[in-house]
Amino acid sequence: MPIRQLKVSGVRNLQPLDLSLHSGVNFIYGPNGSGKTSILESIVLVAAGKSFRTSQLKHVLTHDADRIEIEMNVEDESLGECHLDSLRLKGGDHLLKLNGSVLTSQAEASHWLPVQVIDPTTFRLLSGSPEERRQFIDWGVFHVEHSFMEQWKTFRKQLKQRNSVLKQKEDEWLSVWTKGFIESALVIDQYRRDYLKRFKPEFERILAALDPDTKVQLAYYPGWDKDSELADVLERQQERDMVLGYTQAGPHRAELRIKVDKQPAAEILSRGQQKTVVAALKIAQGAMFQQESGRRTIYLVDDLASELDEKHRFALCKLLEDLKCQVFITSIDKEKLTDIWKPEDACLFHVEHGCVNQESF
Numbered sequence: 572m573p574i575r576q577l578k579v580s581g582v583r584n585l586q587p588l589d590l591s592l593h594s595g596v597n598f599i600y601g602p603n604g605s606g607k608t609s610i611l612e613s614i615v616l617v618a619a620g621k622s623f624r625t626s627q628l629k630h631v632l633t634h635d636a637d638r639i640e641i642e643m644n645v646e647d648e649s650l651g652e653c654h655l656d657s658l659r660l661k662g663g664d665h666l667l668k669l670n671g672s673v674l675t676s677q678a679e680a681s682h683w684l685p686v687q688v689i690d691p692t693t694f695r696l697l698s699g700s701p702e703e704r705r706q707f708i709d710w711g712v713f714h715v716e717h718s719f720m721e722q723w724k725t726f727r728k729q730l731k732q733r734n735s736v737l738k739q740k741e742d743e744w745l746s747v748w749t750k751g752f753i754e755s756a757l758v759i760d761q762y763r764r765d766y767l768k769r770f771k772p773e774f775e776r777i778l779a780a781l782d783p784d785t786k787v788q789l790a791y792y793p794g795w796d797k798d799s800e801l802a803d804v805l806e807r808q809q810e811r812d813m814v815l816g817y818t819q820a821g822p823h824r825a826e827l828r829i830k831v832d833k834q835p836a837a838e839i840l841s842r843g844q845q846k847t848v849v850a851a852l853k854i855a856q857g858a859m860f861q862q863e864s865g866r867r868t869i870y871l872v873d874d875l876a877s878e879l880d881e882k883h884r885f886a887l888c889k890l891l892e893d894l895k896c897q898v899f900i901t902s903i904d905k906e907k908l909t910d911i912w913k914p915e916d917a918c919l920f921h922v923e924h925g926c927v928n929q930e931s932f
């Protein structure tokens with residue numbers, strides 16, 4: 572699934588770049604503030620349609636520039652080859668193309684680019700809002716179940732309609748929209764349950780390889796009392812839903828609870844342990860994606876050394892190597908990178924003041 576070529580202009584401090592990339596490991600090293608993360612950010616802008624560093628794209632646009640342009644050639648084991656082209660204007664317009672044809676949804680570009688980021692803020696997957704963990708589950712389902720996106724859109728539509736009926740206090744329409752809401756909610760719930768059932772053993776295997784001393788439990792909460800039927804919960808909560816003007820129970824409130832001895836993992840684990848747990852979650856997701864689709868995830872590992880000692884750094888790299896997927900790894904220190912992979916499996920890039928140059932080992 573490698574990105575073969577990457578062209579970027581208008582992203583932060585990066586000088587316009589055109590890189591030929593390795594299908595294995597791409598090491599990117601350079602001093603603080605040189606632009607390493609901005610390269611990874613450019614890839615995520617196309618893969619996810621947003622940055623992993625800011626919710627406001629105006630901050631990504633190079634000062635004084637009027638557009639961000641990112642192009643990439645991608646080769647996929649099963650999908651074939653494609654050219655993705657993203658143009659974002661300062662005013663906010665966005666044009667995304669696949670092989671020259673305009674895409675109307677981000678999902679198609681995301682489908683081509685299954686990207687996972689492991690960075691110093693990665694621990695937020697444990698400590699952040701339930702939405703982040705819902706998105707995590709849904710990434711996995713989206714990339715292995717082709718019908719999930721359509722089902723998800725249907726569910727969002729049903730939820731919106733039910734909320735609108737609740738707000739307008741249109742009692743006579745409520746049962747109609749509640750019926751549709753329940754039907755689509757149960758479909759989404761089933762996708763997530765099935766996915767997590769397959770995911771858990773894979774996660775346990777990866778965590779045991781990465782950090783055998785850390786034990787965590789994953790528990791899925793569907794978004795309503797798990798011992799009750801959704802229909803009964805909605806009926807019980809109907810009056811309150813009407814007062815609030817929105818639906819309190821459903822898959823939009825689902826949660827993946829990550830615990831250590833029944834306590835939230837984010838409250839118990841050290842920062843380094845949180846990073847290994849999140850890395851294990853993301854690597855397990857990539858491994859499962861590979862098993863189920865025959866395709867490979869692209870891993871973006873920003874600041875590899877942060878929070879990880881040598882043992883865990885090596886274990887993480889070994890797991891990524893076993894997946895034989897394309898990896899981008901940034902570090903300040905060249906030595907922390909090049910002691911791990913053999914030169915034939917990797918490319919080395921040096922970044923300084925936004926200029927990126929390929930180097931030999």
Ligand SMILES: Nc1ncnc2c1ncn2[C@@H]1O[C@H](COP(=O)(O)OP(=O)(O)OP(=O)(O)O)[C@@H](O)[C@H]1O
Nearest residue numbers: 583584603604605606607608609630631632633634
């Ligand atoms: N919109 C912008 N326009 C121009 N330069 C910017 C913009 N936003 C940030 N910068 C600068 O671009 C650089 C971005 O660096 P980036 O975060 O990619 O560096 P890095 O090499 O990953 O650093 P570190 O090792 O400290 O994480 C910084 O020097 C920052 O000051």
